[in-house]
Amino acid sequence: MPPVASLDAATVQAFCRGDEGAVRTVYRQFSGLVYSIGMRVLGDRGLAEEATQQTFVQAWRHASSFDSARELAPWLATIARRVAIDIHRREARRPSSSLDDARADDPALVTLPANVATAWEAGQVRHALERLPEGEREVVRMQHLEGLSHTEIAEQLGIPVGTVKSRSFRAHSTLARALAYLREDVE
Amino acid sequence: MSDNETSDDAALLAELDLLLADPSLWAEPDTTLEDRVVAAIAAEAAPSSTSSTSDYFIHAQPSRARRWFSVAGAAAVGAAAAAVLTVAVTRDSDEPADATVAMVGTDLAPGVDGEAEFTTVSSGVQIVLRIPGLPRRDGGDFYQVWLKNCESTELVPAGSFHELDDAIAWAGVDPADYPLITVTREQVAPPKDPLQGSSGEVVVAGALGECPA
Structure with missing residues (x-):
């Protein structure tokens, strides 16, 4: 089991409501975890920052479905990994010879980097380091x-x-x- | 801690050594990313993005979207609305709409300000932008000007630019129906890519009068 949540339930609930102060608190607590997953998968600072931003936006979008009694880190890590993979696929498709004809939704065209397998663990290690x-x-x-x-x-x-x-x-x-x-x- | 536990710890740390030695594990994001995340959520909630997931969310939770617009989005748009220099609009259909709006930088462009001058002519609404201080964007990066309605449910592109020191944007809509004006940072993207929509990274915003509460 992951370690017990270090954020109080009120902050998590405020994040779910969309309180800006809570968003900043959650960002400061978990940005390292999220960013390290982006770096692990994408290996590029700019793309990892994009992945981090998208992760927090997606987390906020779906916050109403999150059980505030649970640990936030694994939930964010799961979103972060998925977002990073999506960005990797998008970047891998960019060198298409024909923008209009590209089969942009064909996952078989994209090979995931080997680091994806350990991205979730990397995020957890980063989170532990920051504490x-x-x-x-x-x-x-x-x-x-x-x-x-x-x-x-x-x-x-x-x-x-x-x-x-x-x-x-x-x-x-x-x-x-x-x-x-x-x-x-x-x- | 027993000897066995210590041994287990060492084994675990040895397995994690590759991760700990990876520079990406220790990398820090840019210090402005926090503000960008907050701004992106605010803009996302004020449904300006055209991505499918955004549309889904906005339709599914309109009350939250409105709350974020009023709380966070207002930091950019509301502040600008309060600082409107001149609103000389007479919505008489026989007269062009002439108004000068104060443009205020968001957290992504602190200290930046300028103005947008609206003039309606037969071909559309001309918007002369004088916003010095924004860094020039080249090489696939650019600024995009948008008009939005008060409900933030409709977004109209009004041109892309390298810089906005002295630029002219155009839009084929009535500014009375789309009184909010924003400038976002964008990047070139393929057709049908979600990035073709607004990035949500609003750098400057203004309002042609106040929207209903």
Whole structure:
């Protein structure tokens, strides 16, 4: 099961009603999740931003059908993945030789990128990362993205190696707990 | 945490390592995207989009659409309506409709303002736009001028432009029936593509008088 919702029910209900403040709150809470799915599928910042915008618009359109007692993240992630795939298909069709004659609705013409398979997981990981304290998230980023050792991270951040190790341990423990529900999907 | 749990955690994190090492996982969207999302929802709710899903939603939930128009869409259109410089329209069928409307930038174009001058002639309504400050759009990107009715259920294109410092738009409708004027950011799209409709990314808006509440 995904982690418990971090948004209160009143905010989710306000989003469903279309309250602008709630839309901004939901965006700030989940834009990273949605955007990372777009990036994973599309691999382009501009298209990922378009996918993010469409995802929130579609979520709002269909908010009346959403059960506000449920977790919002998986619902948004599902929409985001579908939107990103639609945009990928649209982009893949663009180089048509004849705009009027193109069989634009033929899904057989478009091959989905391999990253689609892990797009949902990528979104969940991003969502979990964003809930880490800033200092711990930075250590994880430097360790995994930049491939730095604890010693190198300590030098770059100007903090003791022991602090880096403790932040890394706490961050990875938190991530492991938060993402344990993905285990059956990634095995 | 037991040794077994620690071992499981390590296994899980090892499996996730490829994701954590992917730069796309850490990428941040443009800081303006939040405002664009809010504006897109506001414009979507004020049914200006011509996409099929938009039409479905608007027809299915008209009350919500109207509420969003009054709350969020009014941030652009309502503010402009309050700032109308001159409304010298005499809707006498024998006279042309001459009016100058203040155009106000939305969150997508903060600080931008200008005016739109309406003149009705036999071939249609001429709209002279003087809106300096909008960045030029080229290479498949352009601005689109629209007229809308008060209910935001009908949208009329009035021309596409690189810039609007001094531009002339035309529309073949009566501005009394379509008193809302908006400018959106658009991109070239294939025929029948939903992108042929309004993007909903309103950058400037104005109103030729007030719409009924």
